[in-house]
């Protein structure tokens with residue numbers, strides 16, 4: 496049994512978070528993860544970008560209304576297990592307005608329903624500054640997690656009153672930081688910089704990497720790519736197959752909506768990388784741009800790729816994924832995945848003293 500501060504804080508069985516992966520749906524995945532004793536996370540960047548119909552299977556409504564319905568659905572789908580769940584909400588400048596509505600939907604849902612209050616436990620904010628959100632989130636009593644790419648950002652989270660900091664390394668899938676610091680360096684640096692509990696993200700997929708995160712001082716791991724490649728995940732089969740085909744060198748970094756993004760290598764992602772090098776080289780030099788300053792050719796290539804993804808066009812699709820895709824070789828159920836990770840981590844940890852000759 497691996498029990499950490501994260502399990503105690505949220506009343507859940509395993510110190511594992513299923514990552515938000517917008518603008519796509521993680522609605523089924525979140526229910527499956529919560530039912531299996533991990534933290535299930537609903538992605539909301541699709542709602543924020545006005546793609547509500549696409550991520551709810553055709554429902555109509557404002558992001559606020561659609562999220563309220565999704566929260567009720569996941570509450571029903573996890574009734575028996577009393578699973579714990581939350582949402583991921585991007586708070587960068589581009590998302591600030593819809594983010595307010597999304598966060599308010601969570602706060603209202605918890606206030607209106609005692610069962611929701613017990614099980615809808617977490618808001619994970621990402622891709623922006625946490626400080627402007629303190630007054631909205633803190634008084635509500637929901638646990639607040641924020642994603643950071645550096646020790647400096649982690650200290651800002653402490654000032655903001657964040658409950659758990661997620662240190663997200665550059666090997667991770669899709670949105671990544673402007674400065675390429677990977678988990679092996681980032682996670683211990685963040686743990687040393689703050690007294691707030693820290694979760695590792697980027698590159699986690701099995702018992703060995705969970706055990707490593709705990710050894711580096713984390714209270715748990717957040718996994719995106721590994722959860723994407725499971726039976727219940729909402730993602731298209733072509734995306735899961737691409738992960739199974741990938742080796743550890745089969746991802747590429749190019750521009751993606753709010754900044755750098757890591758994609759699985761294919762024709763479309765390599766073309767986008769090439770045009771990013773030519774037209775938006777600041778992305779590789781730690782010089783942030785934004786939607787107002789980025790070259791239009793880059794934006795239109797991105798949009799073409801995202802549209803092709805929704806159309807199921809395997810060659811032209813831009814499919815986000817982490818370096819860890821190279822370590823993923825099966826499509827288990829979420830339950831099998833989580834049980835396997837915990838069993839393997841326990842074995843590794845219990846055999847360590849024997850391995851080092853004590």
Ligand SMILES: Cc1cc2nc3c(=O)[nH]c(=O)nc-3n(C[C@H](O)[C@H](O)[C@H](O)COP(=O)(O)O)c2cc1C
Pocket residue numbers: 514515516517518538540583585620621622642663666667668669670696697698699717718719720721723814815816817818819
């Ligand atoms: C397809 C995809 C979409 C993602 N979208 C989001 C998002 O909308 N918001 C966010 O904070 N992180 C997003 N991420 C990052 C994940 O939340 C997570 O931190 C990351 O996948 C961890 O690295 P890993 O893929 O190596 O597990 C996304 C990741 C993937 C693979």
